[in-house]
Amino acid sequence: MPQIKDHYLARAMKKILDPSRVIEDDLERTIYSCDSSFLSAQSRYLPDIVLLPRSTREVSEIMIFAFENSIPVTPRGAGSGETCGCVPAKGGIVMDLSTWNTVEEVDAQNMQAMVRPGVVHSRLNEHLGRFGLFFPPDPGSTRMCTIGGMVANNSSGMRAVKYGTTEQYILGLEVVLPSGEIIITGGKNCRSLKNVSGINLTKLFVGSEGTLGVITQIRLRVWPRPRARGIAMASFDKLEQAPVAVLDVYKAGILPSGIEILDQSAIRAINLYRPEINLPSCEAILLFEVDGNPASVHWEGEQIAEIMRKQPARVEWSTDPQRMAALWQGRSVVAAAAARLRPDGTRVFAGEDICIPLNKVAESLRIIKSLGEEYQIQVVAYGHIGDGNIHTALVINPDNPDEVDRLGKLVDKIHRLAIDLGGTTTGEHGVGMVRSAYSLLEHGNTLEQMRIVKTALDPKGIMNPGKIY
Amino acid sequence: MSLLEDNVMGEYLKKCVRCGQCRYVCPVLEVAGKESASPRGKVFLAGLLQRGEVKPGPQADRILSLCLTCGACAAECPSGLPVDTIIKSARNLSASVHPHSPHRIMQRSLFSKLRTLEKFPGFMPLLRYAMAREYGLKPGSPARSVLPVITSPKRRKPRIRVGYFLGCATNYILPGIARSVVGVLTHLGCEVVIPPTSHCCGIPLVTAGEAEAAARLLEINRRSFKSFKLDAVVTDCSSCSFHLTDVGLYSVNSQPVYEFSEFLVSALNPDKPHGPLSGAAVACHSPCHFRHGRKLSRQIRQIIDIIPGIKVVDIPGGNSCCGGGGTFSLTHRSLSDDILQRYTGRIKSAGIQKLVTVCPSCIMQISRGLRSQEIPVCHPAEMLHASYRLPG
Ligand SMILES: Cc1cc2nc3c(=O)[nH]c(=O)nc-3n(C[C@H](O)[C@H](O)[C@H](O)COP(=O)(O)OP(=O)(O)OC[C@H]3O[C@@H](n4cnc5c(N)ncnc54)[C@H](O)[C@@H]3O)c2cc1C
Numbered sequence: 001m002p003q004i005k006d007h008y009l010a011r012a013m014k015k016i017l018d019p020s021r022v023i024e025d026d027l028e029r030t031i032y033s034c035d036s037s038f039l040s041a042q043s044r045y046l047p048d049i050v051l052l053p054r055s056t057r058e059v060s061e062i063m064i065f066a067f068e069n070s071i072p073v074t075p076r077g078a079g080s081g082e083t084c085g086c087v088p089a090k091g092g093i094v095m096d097l098s099t100w101n102t103v104e105e106v107d108a109q110n111m112q113a114m115v116r117p118g119v120v121h122s123r124l125n126e127h128l129g130r131f132g133l134f135f136p137p138d139p140g141s142t143r144m145c146t147i148g149g150m151v152a153n154n155s156s157g158m159r160a161v162k163y164g165t166t167e168q169y170i171l172g173l174e175v176v177l178p179s180g181e182i183i184i185t186g187g188k189n190c191r192s193l194k195n196v197s198g199i200n201l202t203k204l205f206v207g208s209e210g211t212l213g214v215i216t217q218i219r220l221r222v223w224p225r226p227r228a229r230g231i232a233m234a235s236f237d238k239l240e241q242a243p244v245a246v247l248d249v250y251k252a253g254i255l256p257s258g259i260e261i262l263d264q265s266a267i268r269a270i271n272l273y274r275p276e277i278n279l280p281s282c283e284a285i286l287l288f289e290v291d292g293n294p295a296s297v298h299w300e301g302e303q304i305a306e307i308m309r310k311q312p313a314r315v316e317w318s319t320d321p322q323r324m325a326a327l328w329q330g331r332s333v334v335a336a337a338a339a340r341l342r343p344d345g346t347r348v349f350a351g352e353d354i355c356i357p358l359n360k361v362a363e364s365l366r367i368i369k370s371l372g373e374e375y376q377i378q379v380v381a382y383g384h385i386g387d388g389n390i391h392t393a394l395v396i397n398p399d400n401p402d403e404v405d406r407l408g409k410l411v412d413k414i415h416r417l418a419i420d421l422g423g424t425t426t427g428e429h430g431v432g433m434v435r436s437a438y439s440l441l442e443h444g445n446t447l448e449q450m451r452i453v454k455t456a457l458d459p460k461g462i463m464n465p466g467k468i469y
Numbered sequence: 470m471s472l473l474e475d476n477v478m479g480e481y482l483k484k485c486v487r488c489g490q491c492r493y494v495c496p497v498l499e500v501a502g503k504e505s506a507s508p509r510g511k512v513f514l515a516g517l518l519q520r521g522e523v524k525p526g527p528q529a530d531r532i533l534s535l536c537l538t539c540g541a542c543a544a545e546c547p548s549g550l551p552v553d554t555i556i557k558s559a560r561n562l563s564a565s566v567h568p569h570s571p572h573r574i575m576q577r578s579l580f581s582k583l584r585t586l587e588k589f590p591g592f593m594p595l596l597r598y599a600m601a602r603e604y605g606l607k608p609g610s611p612a613r614s615v616l617p618v619i620t621s622p623k624r625r626k627p628r629i630r631v632g633y634f635l636g637c638a639t640n641y642i643l644p645g646i647a648r649s650v651v652g653v654l655t656h657l658g659c660e661v662v663i664p665p666t667s668h669c670c671g672i673p674l675v676t677a678g679e680a681e682a683a684a685r686l687l688e689i690n691r692r693s694f695k696s697f698k699l700d701a702v703v704t705d706c707s708s709c710s711f712h713l714t715d716v717g718l719y720s721v722n723s724q725p726v727y728e729f730s731e732f733l734v735s736a737l738n739p740d741k742p743h744g745p746l747s748g749a750a751v752a753c754h755s756p757c758h759f760r761h762g763r764k765l766s767r768q769i770r771q772i773i774d775i776i777p778g779i780k781v782v783d784i785p786g787g788n789s790c791c792g793g794g795g796t797f798s799l800t801h802r803s804l805s806d807d808i809l810q811r812y813t814g815r816i817k818s819a820g821i822q823k824l825v826t827v828c829p830s831c832i833m834q835i836s837r838g839l840r841s842q843e844i845p846v847c848h849p850a851e852m853l854h855a856s857y858r859l860p861g
Pocket residue numbers: 035036074075076077078079080081082084085086097117138139140141144145146147148149150151152153154155156157158209210211213214215216335336428429432464487488489
């Protein structure tokens with residue numbers, strides 16, 4: 001960090017924030033060097049100071065100081081990201097926004113809510129539930145990630161097939177720019193549900209991964225909670241049958257709220273972790289979730305079951321809340337449960353988020369499987385097959401340097417495969433540090449245009465440097 | 470789970486994917502806010518210590534002390550890490566490097582030598598003074614000094630012979646609970662044995678990372694209970710039950726050391742008392758070691774439900790940690806108070822006249838928070854004792 005003495009920085013910050021919200025201790029700062037990416041486990045990017053602001057004024061004053069003194073600033077939510085996004089690549093200030101977690105308003109009549117960035121996704125939905133409402137994007141990290149982090153990463157999840165990604169639900173934002181200036185985007189200060197007045201700056205900040213400014217307030221669009229849900233589980237003897245079955249469901253004019261795939265090793269991992277879920281042993285399982293009113297749910301469930309049987313696949317249809325919760329939970333724990341496949345190993349988040357055109361999903365799964373064999377690394381595949389977003393959980397022993405080396409090569413192959421097949425290296429987790437090497441490959445000369453936008457808003461390059469561009 | 474060997478701890482630590490799901494349930498993080506207070510942060514630190522990247526010392530101790538060892542994180546972790554045990558084991562790493570620091574010596578002496586200390590003439594008056602100041606409680610004579618070693622049912626042959634593990638807090642501070650436990654168990658046909666040489670269960674020492682001192686207490690306790698022929702061991706405290714079940718006090722076909730309400734529900738099937746308690750709306754608090762440690766759930770309620778005149782009410786937002794955590798409430802008073810106040814705020818809104826729970830330490834802590842509201846906190850044994858209209 002240039003020219004500025006640590007104690008001077010701490011003293012200045014304690015004039016802006018209550019000293020209890022200024023963290024200088026070495027060890028505590030070291031703890032802030034990680035998110036859930038494998039890269040962050042292997043390296044130590046330490047902040048010089050960690051701040052816990054709780055007002056727009058505080059954030060603005062911090063940014064003014066950082067701007068004047070050219071100090072890097074990295075916003076942080078819950079640190080559940082998988083890209084080193086919230087990790088301070090160039091030191092400086094980490095702004096932990098997770099304690100600024102108020103749901104300021106639920107305007108049920110106008111189907112919207114206003115929140116501060118640190119609200120945890122599942123707590124927001126608990127709160128909205130009291131009004132019969134919900135915020136539809138639903139990441140697997142619902143119990144940890146913050147709304148600020150979701151906006152910054154444009155997160156989505158298991159129900160993106162029907163409900164889309166975070167950006168569709170952001171009516172407007174309050175953002176503190178790197179200079180400390182506070183701006184309002186879109187409909188942040190109005191209550192209309194549509195707004196095309198002016199250039200859409202909201203969309204610029206959604207998915208900007210903390211590189212353009214600090215998001216300090218969010219006006220969200222919320223939806224009525226569906227009255228009924230059902231889950232159809234189809235099990236296949238051949239992995240290749242599953243992607244075909246997904247396309248058949250779409251062809252029949254049915255749009256499930258979620259379509260998830262589990263490959264053979266994912267099934268095994270879940271059964272090891274929660275034997276009571278008792279998934280059938282086979283090459284692939286598809287979980288179709290449908291929601292809506294009871295009659296439509298019933299009808300769509302029957303239709304899906306019929307289409308599956310023709311594949312042929314075995315089908316279990318359930319509207320029993322307990323069974324549905326168990327199946328859905330099975331899917332959501334697989335990210336971590338994958339580590340169960342190897343007593344001396346762990347699941348690492350690297351090369352985990354490719355998104356492939358629907359008609360290439362089967363091919364990609366086959367190639368990834370053989371790549372895993374080539375590099376002798378256990379690959380557990382699962383994910384949001386309904387939109388081609390495949391999560392590949394790689395299970396390694398991180399203490400073995402040879403395995404770590406092979407992992408790096410495999411991850412690179414997976415990322416390049418995604419681009420070759422006409423997809424992307426990341427469907428929902430983002431670029432951060434871990435995928436910035438592919439930015440040029442994915443965007444060509446548009447990357448330069450992105451840099452121009454970045455420089456216009458952040459001329460000194462202090463906002464989350466070392467990411468994306 | 471008893472403290473982890475270094476290599477076992479290493480294997481667990483490897484499995485932490487730093488997903489942060491444990492953040493969702495941590496009462497300390499909720500009030501402290503910073504990542505170092507989160508379970509993930511402490512697991513990360515344990516990794517640094519275990520790999521020698523960071524040296525044990527006061528800095529690490531301070532971070533590791535930000536934990537109530539409630540076990541909520543371990544129950545939440547999708548990778549199956551015993552997070553609370555990892556934190557305790559990391560404390561043990563530090564304790565083994567700096568075994569002679571003044572606070573460690575004090576802590577060790579206090580819990581290892583309570584039975585000796587109680588013989589000093591000033592001990593009970595000092596304790597009484599401290600308890601009256603802190604909790605508004607006025608402990609009488611220690612339960613052990615008034616209860617016989619063996620109490621048999623009055624009018625019938627015993628159905629079963631039960632060892633009663635009398636916890637420290639009950640013995641010294643809330644002896645009325647012990648009288649009720651013995652009264653109810655004998656009323657239900659048990660012969661109750663309180664081994665005279667039993668000691669503190671050791672959980673405060675394990676929590677402080679004092680594995681060796683805890684192991685010595687366990688040996689004493691094993692010998693004390695082995696000298697009696699018993700069908701089961703019961704305790705009035707869910708933390709003692711959790712710890713002693715975990716380390717295996719006295720295993721008859723690897724039976725647990727039963728928590729009182731668990732024992733009544735699973736072994737005694739108590740008859741409905743006749744004496745109604747006057748119109749009380751009661752809520753049940755399930756202590757953390759009851760829920761997460763022993764994985765028990767409805768037993769307290771099942772017991773309270775049989776008492777005539779009582780209406781059981783849910784606490785809005787459900788059960789939470791009370792912020793007591795043994796010595797945590799003394800070493801981190803302000804955090805502990807914040808956790809307590811959030812919880813008692815919800816308890817008050819339930820509109821109850823009484824709270825019932827199965828951990829003397831929770832009783833003391835929550836009583837502190839509800840003192841001004843005049844909502845008493847009691848043990849189910851006391852309520853049953855009153856409802857069975859037992860003497861004493
Ligand atoms: C087990 C697991 C499952 C997951 N499942 C999904 C999933 O299904 N779908 C999905 O999309 N993601 C998923 N993720 C990834 C991750 O949870 C999301 O990216 C999440 O939105 C990150 O939120 P966070 O609060 O943890 O942000 P962080 O990780 O703390 O930060 C993420 C990025 O946002 C920036 N940022 C955070 N807050 C702000 C702010 N207020 N202003 C500006 N920038 C900010 C940071 O600088 C960083 O670049 C998963 C992660 C895990 C560990």
